Amino acid sequence: VIATDITPRRQAEEQAAAQAERAQTASRLITMGEMASSVAHELNQPLTAINNYCNGMISRIKDQQITEEAMLAALEKTSKQAQRAGQIIQRIRSFVKRSEPNRALSDIGTMVSEAVELAEIELRRRNVRLSYYVAARLPRLLVDPILIEQVLVNLMKNASESIDAADRPSPRRSVELRVVPRQVEGQDAVEFSVVDTGQGLAPEVLERLYEAFFSTKAEGMGIGLNLCRSIIESHSGRMEAENLYNGADITGCRFSFWLPVYQQPNEGAARSAEQTTRIPG
Template sequence: DAAVSVVSVQRGELLFANRSYRLWFGANPDAHAQLTGGQVMPDEIIDGDEAVDDFGGLPAHSLTNAGSDTREVFMDTVQKWFDVRARYVQWTDGNLAQMLIATDITARRQAEEAAARQAEKSQFTSRLITMGEMASTVAHELNQPLAAISNYCSGMISRVQNGNIDNEQLVSALEKTSRQAQRAGQIIHRIRQFVKRSEPQRQPARVRDITDAVLELAVFEMKRRRVTLNTMVANRLPQLMADPILIEQVLLNLLKNAAEAIDSAQMPMSRRLIDLKVQQRVTEDQGPVVEFTVSDGGPGMKEEMLARLFEAFHSTKAEGLGIGLSLCRSIIESHHGRIKAENIYNGPNVVGCRFTFTLPIETDAGSQPDPTDSAIPPSNDLLADNP
């Protein structure tokens, strides 16, 4: 279906045209010149070249064997796009001629343009979706520091009204409230950076600092849900190159989800327990890592839920947005870590659920053990008191 034409280089005469060429362009050699961009005379011909002999005979061997020239041309006369290939040949009379093959690619170009328009629309839609995700994520993550601020303020008001708080205790509570307000601002900043798909703001971070900040916030949720949290942090863990705010978000979200699962299932007191364990391990795929494990005594999850647990907008809660665990996975993977969930079994019976995430240990100076870090023994200080 391609248009094929041959034009004499010396005379500009149309020597041959197939049916497709004549159908589109008639017997007009000008269309041949337009398709080739007006380039009929070979650039390689130099005045006085004896090998050419005024185009009367076969040109130099290097000229006839030159590779074909390829270009895409739009012809207004027929409103079509053509893929054009041209090369120089020896015609039957021994003179130099240019052969052209023009393939109609209009359908392909239209499809490419349609795909480009669709891609532009998809990018616009993606930006709208991202804005929605950012709004949902900010609302989800800000609940934690805002709840802490509310609890601190309620506690201070209650103790001031009862007259059993001194200035030192009041200042301490106000400082904690201020830190949570700063944390809320940091979360907004981090989420904005995260939605932009920028790298986390990694810095040397102590594991103890991360766990202490999380436990300070988790105590409110544990008491409200009447759940006991036991913690075990290994001794002399190396520092992590991580964004501590993001890692705190992940750990606090896992603890909060575990407490909610236990409370929602109305588990007996013997199973209203959560264990947080942090230790150093060596894995086959990541090498040395710091492993965070959150185990609960809740009802566990169905296997089909476990398979989709970290998908965006998939939630196990009736009122859930499906943002929390999806964001957790994104945060951990952006730190080149891994996260997984599994049920805990006692024989054939499910007796809880375990979430585990790992963060790789950098080999530079930042991975040296923290000399001030010591083990946190199993603790029952976050007791299941009534709120």
């Protein structure tokens, strides 16, 4: 009989487990710090909308130029943005806590409309035109719609800020949002892209663009983009950025991300079987 003292090994395992737990706790604290900054960044949009609606009502009431119907409509929009602010806090907190979004089959047109309505407030303030195109008959996506809408709002807001920073003249102050089908490694997907006419991004900025707390300006755009990428990747998608050129001159920037199309279990196998058994006429 050979006796082996496993005490040192057990102690080493316990020490390794304790170190792993401390590392996980430290990572969680860093993540929570990022979340706090991100929440402040994300809440800026609905709070700005609420402020604009309220100021608009105050001005029109003072001038006695508002009807009861118009006031009710403005109050409903204000209430909607207040509810959205609460949803943002809840969804981002849950996203960080679970690292998993609250998915549901969601209509792309509805998500785009909600995001455009919110982003237009900021773009109008900066005198930036917004156009958007959504391809027909796109499938619903299995996503958390609030999170995807926030990604779109952030990208459109950042685009308008880039145009402002470039001091573009009025004819060149435009942002375009496009949503089209795409194939990614043989898989059906939907691509969202936001194109601006801003100053573009320097190579060193492109390399560090998604790092937590990295920003090209004081408002902290890096927080928003870091969170955007995390949201898209949590939905099994990818986000990309590229400068647009006219010869050697940068004419703007294009941010895009794609999301996979949800397929019912065995849907692919059924489609394959259908193709296999079809007989040419």
